[in-house]
Amino acid sequence: MTExxxxxxVLRKRLEESETMLAETGCYDGITTLECRDMDPLKFETIHxxxxxxxxxxxxxxRRISASxxxxxxxxxxxxxxxxxxxxxxxxxxxxxxxxxxxxxxxWMIRNDYEHDPGINxxxxxxxxxxxxxxxxxPDVMDVVPIFHEGELVGWAGAVCHELEAGGITPGxxxxxxxxxxxxxxxxxxxxxxxxxxxxRDYVIRCERNLRMPIYWILDEQAKVAACxxxxxxxxxxxxxxxVDFYKRISKExxxxxxxxxxxxxxxxxxxxxxxxxxxxxxVTKGKPGFQPLGDPxxxxxxxxxxxxxxxxxxxxxxxxxxxxxxxxxxxxxxGMDGGMFVTLTQHMNFEGLVNDGxxxxxxxxxxxxxxxxxxxxxxxxxxxxxxxxxxxxxxxxMLSRGFLARGFLEEVFVGQVNSPMIEMGGIxxxxxxxxxxxxxxxxxxxxxxxxxxxxxxxxVGWNPESDMGNIEIWELDMPMVYLGxxxxxxxxxxxKYRGGNAFMSTWVINKSPEVxxxxxxHSSRVFDNAGMCGGYPAPTCQKHRVVxxxxxxxxxxxxxxxxxxxxxxxxxxxxxxxxxxxxxxxxHIAAPMKEGDIFTHSYxxxxxxxxxxxxxxxxxxxxxxQGHSSQIHGERxxxxxxxxxxxxxxxxxxxxxxxxxxxxxxxxxxxxxxxVMEWYESEKDKVKQGDxxxxxxxxxxxxxxxxxxxxxxxxxxxxxxxxFAYPQNEQVDLSNE
Amino acid sequence: MNNRxxxxxxxxxxxxLPWPQTKNLMSSYKDRDRxxxxxxxxxxxxxxxxxxxxxxxxxxxxxxKGKQRIVKCSCGHEFGDYRKNWKFQAVLRVRNTVEDxxxxxxxxxxxxxxxxxxxxxxxxGCGTLLEVEACSPGYPITFDFCPDLEGxxxxxxxxxL
Numbered sequence: 001m002t003e004x005x006x007x008x009x010v011l012r013k014r015l016e017e018s019e020t021m022l023a024e025t026g027c028y029d030g031i032t033t034l035e036c037r038d039m040d041p042l043k044f045e046t047i048h049x050x051x052x053x054x055x056x057x058x059x060x061x062x063r064r065i066s067a068s069x070x071x072x073x074x075x076x077x078x079x080x081x082x083x084x085x086x087x088x089x090x091x092x093x094x095x096x097x098x099x100x101x102x103x104x105x106x107x108w109m110i111r112n113d114y115e116h117d118p119g120i121n122x123x124x125x126x127x128x129x130x131x132x133x134x135x136x137x138x139p140d141v142m143d144v145v146p147i148f149h150e151g152e153l154v155g156w157a158g159a160v161c162h163e164l165e166a167g168g169i170t171p172g173x174x175x176x177x178x179x180x181x182x183x184x185x186x187x188x189x190x191x192x193x194x195x196x197x198x199x200x201r202d203y204v205i206r207c208e209r210n211l212r213m214p215i216y217w218i219l220d221e222q223a224k225v226a227a228c229x230x231x232x233x234x235x236x237x238x239x240x241x242x243x244v245d246f247y248k249r250i251s252k253e254x255x256x257x258x259x260x261x262x263x264x265x266x267x268x269x270x271x272x273x274x275x276x277x278x279x280x281x282x283x284v285t286k287g288k289p290g291f292q293p294l295g296d297p298x299x300x301x302x303x304x305x306x307x308x309x310x311x312x313x314x315x316x317x318x319x320x321x322x323x324x325x326x327x328x329x330x331x332x333x334x335x336g337m338d339g340g341m342f343v344t345l346t347q348h349m350n351f352e353g354l355v356n357d358g359x360x361x362x363x364x365x366x367x368x369x370x371x372x373x374x375x376x377x378x379x380x381x382x383x384x385x386x387x388x389x390x391x392x393x394x395x396x397x398x399m400l401s402r403g404f405l406a407r408g409f410l411e412e413v414f415v416g417q418v419n420s421p422m423i424e425m426g427g428i429x430x431x432x433x434x435x436x437x438x439x440x441x442x443x444x445x446x447x448x449x450x451x452x453x454x455x456x457x458x459x460x461v462g463w464n465p466e467s468d469m470g471n472i473e474i475w476e477l478d479m480p481m482v483y484l485g486x487x488x489x490x491x492x493x494x495x496x497k498y499r500g501g502n503a504f505m506s507t508w509v510i511n512k513s514p515e516v517x518x519x520x521x522x523h524s525s526r527v528f529d530n531a532g533m534c535g536g537y538p539a540p541t542c543q544k545h546r547v548v549x550x551x552x553x554x555x556x557x558x559x560x561x562x563x564x565x566x567x568x569x570x571x572x573x574x575x576x577x578x579x580x581x582x583x584x585x586x587x588x589h590i591a592a593p594m595k596e597g598d599i600f601t602h603s604y605x606x607x608x609x610x611x612x613x614x615x616x617x618x619x620x621x622x623x624x625x626x627q628g629h630s631s632q633i634h635g636e637r638x639x640x641x642x643x644x645x646x647x648x649x650x651x652x653x654x655x656x657x658x659x660x661x662x663x664x665x666x667x668x669x670x671x672x673x674x675x676x677v678m679e680w681y682e683s684e685k686d687k688v689k690q691g692d693x694x695x696x697x698x699x700x701x702x703x704x705x706x707x708x709x710x711x712x713x714x715x716x717x718x719x720x721x722x723x724x725f726a727y728p729q730n731e732q733v734d735l736s737n738e
Numbered sequence: 739m740n741n742r743x744x745x746x747x748x749x750x751x752x753x754x755l756p757w758p759q760t761k762n763l764m765s766s767y768k769d770r771d772r773x774x775x776x777x778x779x780x781x782x783x784x785x786x787x788x789x790x791x792x793x794x795x796x797x798x799x800x801x802x803k804g805k806q807r808i809v810k811c812s813c814g815h816e817f818g819d820y821r822k823n824w825k826f827q828a829v830l831r832v833r834n835t836v837e838d839x840x841x842x843x844x845x846x847x848x849x850x851x852x853x854x855x856x857x858x859x860x861x862x863g864c865g866t867l868l869e870v871e872a873c874s875p876g877y878p879i880t881f882d883f884c885p886d887l888e889g890x891x892x893x894x895x896x897x898x899l
Contacts, residue, residue, distance in 0.1 A: 267894055268768060268770070269768065271792065271885050271886075271890050271894075272885065272886040272889050272890050272894065273883060273884055273885035273886045273887075273890070274883070274884045274886075275882065275883050276880050276881055276882060276883075277880065277882070278873060278877070278880055280853075280854060280872070280873065280874060282849075282850075282853055282854075300853055300874065302873075302874060302877065309886075311886070311889045311893050311894070399883075402794070402882060402883050405793060405794070405795070406792050406793055406794055406883070406885065407772070407773055408772045408773045408775065408776030408777070408793070409768065409772060410750055410751060410776075411750060411760055411763045411764050412764070451796070452750060452751075452753045452755070452760065453753060453757075453760070490845060491843070491844060491845050491846045492846060495842060497753075497796070498753065525847065525850075526849055526850040526853045526854070527849045527850070527853050527854040527872070527874070528849050528854060528872045531870070531871075531872050532870050532872075533869075534795050534796035534797075534868070534869065535796060535797075535866065535867040535868055535869060535870060536870065537842055537856070537870050537872075538856075538870070538872045540843045540846035540847050540848060541846075541847045541848060541849055542847070543846070543847050544847060569845050570845065571845070610796075611796045612796070612797075612866050612867040612868075613867070614866075614867070615866075617753075631844060631845050633844045633845070634844050634845065637841055637842075637844055638841075638842055638844075667864070667865030667866070668865060670831065670858075670860050670865045670867070671829060671860065671862065671865045673831050674829035674830055674831040674858070674860050675829060675830060675831075676829055676830070676862075677825060677826050677827070677828055677829065677830045677859070677879070678826060680830050680832065681826075684876070687875070687876065688876045693852075693874070693875055693876055694852040694853060696853060697852070697853060697874045697875060697876065700874065701876065714878065715878060718878035718879070719876075719878070
């Protein structure tokens with residue numbers, strides 16, 4: 001056995017010992033007292049701040065090396081420092097989803113005997129984008145380097161970038177059409193991609209030959225490795241300053257402190273008890289080209305969540321009753337589920353103090369085997385797992401927010417994140433070269449409302465707390481499409497006393513290219529995949545794509561005639577302005593390539609509302625109409641506002657007296673139109689027993705009941721169905737793609 | 739709680755607190771006794787006398803009524819024992835046609851009512867919309883929150899319930 005192997009055998013034993021200590025003492029690595037903190041709290045904080053500064057600085061270095069607008073403009077990156085066992089000590093800002101997914105990657109290598117083969121040595125560089133090892137989806141490629149001090153492994157530095165092109169069956173990073181792992185693109189499975197601080201040339205060649213746009217991936221590798229080296233230097237400088245033994249001790253205390261802080265924060269901000277929520281996602285691909293007949297082209301998932309807040313402050317989130325994994329790209333691994341939980345917690349619980357893996361240790365996810373949250377086949381695809389993750393963790397945010405509300409912290413109540421439909425594309429660029437890219441302006445959806453104000457318009461996504469849509473001009477440099485407009489989508493936030501944040505839509509003309517294949521993902525067109533809270537409504541479903549093939553836009557430009565810059569309030573401006581083959585496409589845009597002169601629109605999601613819409617301040621409604629955030633009809637129908645004057649001649653104002661009367665009348669009408677819940681229940685029971693649902697709904701119930709006896713029992717108990725009740729396997733779900 | 743703080747929290751509850759102060763509340767260390775301060779303000783706002791034990795919605799509270807702990811609307815309507823889902827005592831309007839859905843979503847795309855319906859849980863006393871569920875037909879009604887009231891008061895607040 002070589003000296004290095006001997007050293008690394010100790011590492012695996014150390015990991016097991018650390019886990020045993022956690023189980024036995026309840027404290028990270030058996031750290032029951034925070035000696036370093038108690039000895040000198042100021043020094044404790046200062047040292048952590050130095051490490052965190054090292055991570056933030058490393059991320060900024062990387063952003064300046066990267067060629068990818070996703071990393072440079074939108075900041076799709078995170079950097080972190082880990083213990084030798086792979087637990088995060090300090091992290092940068094950015095896509096904090098990956099702090100714990102990288103932790104899983106490091107631990108996977110340790111558990112899989114990397115100490116013996118391929119060895120863990122100074123100067124090594126390891127990479128991974130396999131979600132079953134530790135990431136969320138194929139484009140999330142992570143690099144880690146070991147940090148050695150005088151021959152001893154003292155930690156790891158790691159960085160993740162979301163790649164804009166992954167070489168899959170469809171162009172871009174979120175490979176929407178992948179129905180199995182084998183269509184998702186280039187996999188790097190915990191691979192040693194570099195030695196002696198250099199990335200291997202054969203690895204670079206593999207990337208060059210398997211990606212549509214290798215410059216993004218390869219320069220991102222250089223960027224991440226530079227970030228890792230920068231963090232490694234910082235750690236070694238710090239060790240020179242404080243001594244290696246003190247560093248090893250304090251880095252573990254940081255994690256234990258993080259664990260304790262998380263528990264304390266839960267006890268401070270919430271109320272113990274059992275919280276429940278659910279959300280849904282509907283997928284529509286029937287008739288679209290490229291679909292493989294492995295699973296249903298159209299399907300519906302229910303996503304039930306139960307959260308227990310225990311008296312010690314531990315959060316336990318249970319996905320019992322979730323749907324089975326399927327032949328689509330929206331499955332998720334436990335690593336991805338961890339990632340969703342972690343990034344959500346950093347926004348709601350760990351926004352100050354020592355943010356690290358300690359928070360993760362204070363929570364528990366129950367992910368039933370065989371569901372999309374924990375597939376029992378590693379062949380399944382996870383390329384667009386955010387489609388389900390975002391609705392799920394939006395529901396988690398609403399449950400947490402119920403706790404904030406109950407505790408009196410109204411300023412923290414948040415209706416939650418929403419889905420962020422992605423555009424991926426590839427073909428021939430405006431420079432006449434092959435290209436592929438993911439368009440990341442999606443990092444700016446509408447947010448859910450707060451309990452005290454409206455949600456953010458076009459400024460929030462759950463997966464990157466520093467949401468940013470990026471500059472139009474930068475995107476235009478990287479794709480053969482010219483923006484005709486980026487516009488607020490009126491009425492796209494959910495209604496409420498405080499409305500959800502509005503979404504935006506973009507409209508492009510394909511320019512200087514004979515072939516652009518555009519594929520979009522993460523659309524839930526048949527069900528709302530978000531929700532409101534306390535009387536607020538879900539945001540509308542994402543507006544369908546409008547396309548004009550063979551448009552006459554260039555003639556209009558030559559004739560200096562006006563252009564449509566969006567679909568307009570009635571969604572028909574493109575038809576009115578342009579001649580050509582007009583198309584309305586529901587769900588993901590999976591279609592034949594487009595070309596110069598074709599027009600394409602893509603819309604994003606708004607957030608859910610909070611509170612009864614009839615309680616919305618009429619002045620806010622008027623302001624929304626004037627600003628183009630909502631329509632007058634919306635104000636009248638949904639908020640019961642009565643107006644005087646008109647918007648066109650700028651005389652629109654509120655008739656307060658009539659508004660008050662109208663709202664009173666609408667409340668009375670509500671009561672007249674409604675029925676007691678128990679009356680409704682009795683009338684529904686037969687329908688449920690008969691399974692009088694659409695085939696997709698019936699299939700959803702049957703799948704959940706087959707997979708989860710607990711869900712089945714709750715369903716039967718709720719509807720008073722006999723023991724053992726199950727829906728027969730005779731519904732006619734059309735599996736063909738006709 | 740001094741008068742300035744009382745006014746600040748009252749404005750917060752009413753959504754009237756200016757943004758700089760709201761942002762300050764969000765970013766500052768949280769006050770440890772916020773819960774009781776907010777309860778005091780809620781109690782001042784309602785016109786009934788039962789002691790509020792816990793807010794659970796924009797208009798819903800768990801209150802002490804004699805020996806019972808029940809859910810009560812700000813208007814005074816009572817929904818029964820807090821350990822049972824108050825929604826069963828509400829009235830319900832279901833939107834399960836495109837026409838009904840478009841009433842709430844003008845100029846926007848809506849769900850397919852054969853895949854999903856909107857359930858509006860309304861207070862029988864005042865007609866306020868208390869919760870909205872968006873779920874597939876046949877999906878059991880969700881019990882949003884059942885607090886561990888005893889544990890909360892005794893172990894987290896160190897205060898008699």
